[in-house]
Structure formats: structure tokens, C-alpha cells
Amino acid sequence: QQQVKQSPQSLIVQKGGISIINCAYENTAFDYFPWYQQFPGKGPALLIAIRPDVSEKKEGRFTISFNKSAKQFSLHIMDSQPGDSATYFCAAPRGSNTGKLIFGQGTTLQVKP
Amino acid sequence: SQTIHQWPATLVQPVGSPLSLECTVEGTSNPNLYWYRQAAGRGLQLLFYSVGIGQISSEVPQNLSASRPQDRQFILSSKKLLLSDSGFYLCAWSRQGPYEQYFGPGTRLTVT
Numbered sequence: 651q652q653q654v655k656q657s658p659q660s661l662i663v664q665k666g667g668i669s670i671i672n673c674a675y676e677n678t679a680f681d682y683f684p685w686y687q688q689f690p691g692k693g694p695a696l697l698i699a700i701r702p703d704v705s706e707k708k709e710g711r712f713t714i715s716f717n718k719s720a721k722q723f724s725l726h727i728m729d730s731q732p733g734d735s736a737t738y739f740c741a742a743p744r745g746s747n748t749g750k751l752i753f754g755q756g757t758t759l760q761v762k763p
Numbered sequence: 764s765q766t767i768h769q770w771p772a773t774l775v776q777p778v779g780s781p782l783s784l785e786c787t788v789e790g791t792s793n794p795n796l797y798w799y800r801q802a803a804g805r806g807l808q809l810l811f812y813s814v815g816i817g818q819i820s821s822e823v824p825q826n827l828s829a830s831r832p833q834d835r836q837f838i839l840s841s842k843k844l845l846l847s848d849s850g851f852y853l854c855a856w857s858r859q860g861p862y863e864q865y866f867g868p869g870t871r872l873t874v875t
Contacts, residue, residue, distance in 0.1 A: 684863055693853050693866035694807070739807065748812070749795040749857045751864060755806040 652676050654742050656754025663761050669727040671757045673740035676721070683723045684751070685714065686739040694739060698725070730761045765790035769854050769867040776874055782827075782841040784870050786854030789835065794856040796837040797864065798829055801851040813837060814859065849874045 655674045663669045673683075684699035700707045700714040700723065707714045713726040727734055737758050741751040766789045776782060788794055798811040811829035812820045819829050826845060830838045837854055854867040 682862075686866075691869075691871070693855075693869045696863050696865060699863055749814075749860055749862060749864070750797075750809065750812055753807045 652678075652742075652744055652752055654740060654752050654754040656740050656757060658757060659755070660758045661760070663730045663759065665730065665732060665761055665763050667730050667761075669725075669730045669734065669759055669761070671725045671738055671740070671759075672722060673724065673742075673754050674720075674722045675742040678743045680743045681716075681718065682743050683714065683716065684741050685712075685725050686741065686753075688737045688739065688756075697738070727759075730759075732761045732763050735759055735761050765856070765865065767854060767856055767865060767867040769852075769870050771870060772868065773871045774873070776844050776872065778846055778874055779843045782839070782844050782848070782872070784839040784852055784854075784872075786837040786839075786867055787835055788837075788856045791835070791856065791858070793834060793859065795859060796831060797855040797857075798837065798839050799853040799855065799866075801853060801869075803850070807853070811837075811839070844874045846874050848872065 657672050682701050685697045686694035687697040688694040698709050698712050698714055700716055705716050711728045716723045737756045739756050740754040744750045744752040768787050796813045799807045800810055801807050809822045813831045816831050827841050852870045855864040857864040
């Protein structure tokens with residue numbers, strides 16, 4: 651069964667530091683990789699997504715890097731802030747043009763002031 | 764702009780009771796709709812997927828069912844709840860094809 655392996659499971663970073671979360675995927679029908687941010691008791695919110703005709707996408711302090719040959723992609727949070735403390739999920743397409751996603755198991759990020 | 768609603772926000776139900784959770788989407792037409800369950804501290808498990816009215820695909824064998832009576836309405840049901848049905852239920856929508864999914868606020872279900 652197709653999987654997305656996400657690491658680390660939890661991460662503690664000092665304010666101002668860089669948070670890095672990695673995901674590895676198996677074969678997908680489409681190259682489309684979104685990241686979601688979830689605060690306790692809330693639904694996941696789309697944070698940033700990449701469609702890899704490019705190897706990197708940046709939005710503010712958040713950057714996705716994509717390595718197609720290694721089947722890996724990562725989220726970098728620059729200048730991490732306490733407000734970034736949340737659970738982050740990566741995802742990859744599942745199936746053929748169905749719109750379904752398979753999610754990683756999540757990374758709980760704590761940014762210490 | 765598009766908006767997705769879920770209700771109720773929280774629900775406490777005894778074992779063996781029925782369940783009905785509702786999800787509606789505004790501001791789009793013919794969306795893909797999804798029901799997910801999230802156990803405490805864990806990832807997202809896809810339960811049901813729909814590409815149109817009356818078209819439901821079940822991802823996981825269980826005592827839950829889903830229906831889509833209208834284009835932008837998605838309902839999750841059970842005839843008899845189990846303790847293991849407790850969790851955070853999330854509805855999501857996307858455009859047709861491999862596009863971003865947008866999640867609702869979720870329903871916290873506790874089966875006692």
C-alpha cells in the first residue's frame with residue numbers, strides 16, 4: 651500500500667531557528683505535494699503546496715524543497731516563531747487523477763520562546 | 764470564496780446509538796468531498812470519498828456509511844456507534860482532479 655513517511659515525529663526548535671520536516675513518498679501518478687498545518691482542536695489548513703515543475707517553492711518563511719530522484723520533499727520554516735507551534739502534515743497524491751491524498755503521520759513542532 | 768461547514772462541533776453519544784454528521788460546502792460546484800477520521804495524536808485516515816451526488820467510495824470497512832444527497836452536502840452516518848468510533852471527524856473538499864483539499868473545522872465525537 652502506498653505510503654508517505656514523515657520525520658521527525660516531534661521537533662523542538664528555539665525561536666528564530668530553522669524547523670525542517672522531511673517526507674519520503676512512493677510512486678505517485680502526479681507530482682503534487684501539499685503541506686498542512688493543524689492547531690489543536692482545529693481542522694488542517696493548507697500551508698503551501700508544490701507542483702514540481704520547480705524544485706523549490708517559497709512563501710514567506712515557509713519553503714518546500716523537492717528532490718524527485720530521491721522521492722523526497724521537505725518543509726523548511728525559517729525564523730521559527732512560537733505561533734508556528736502546531737502539527738504539520740505532508741501529503742502526496744494517491745491513485746490516478748482521483749484527487750485523493752495520502753498523508754504522512756504528522757510532525758508536532760514546538761517553538762520555544 | 765469557498766467555505767466548508769461541519770456540525771455539530773462536538774458530540775457525546777452512548778455506545779449503540781445512531782450518528783449523523785453533516786458537512787456542507789459553499790462557493791463551489793461539483794466538488795470532490797471527503798470524510799476523514801483522526802485519532803488522538805495520529806494522522807488522517809480517509810473514510811469516504813465522493814466525486815458526485817450519490818457516488819460514494821468507501822476506503823475502510825467499518826460500521827460507518829456516507830451519503831451525498833446534494834452536490835455540496837456530505838453526511839456521515841452510523842446505525843450503532845462503537846467505542847472505537849470516537850475521534851475527530853473531518854470533512855474536506857477539492858476541485859475535481861489532483862488539487863488542494865480544504866478541510867472543515869471538524870467534529871469531536873466521543874462515544875461513551
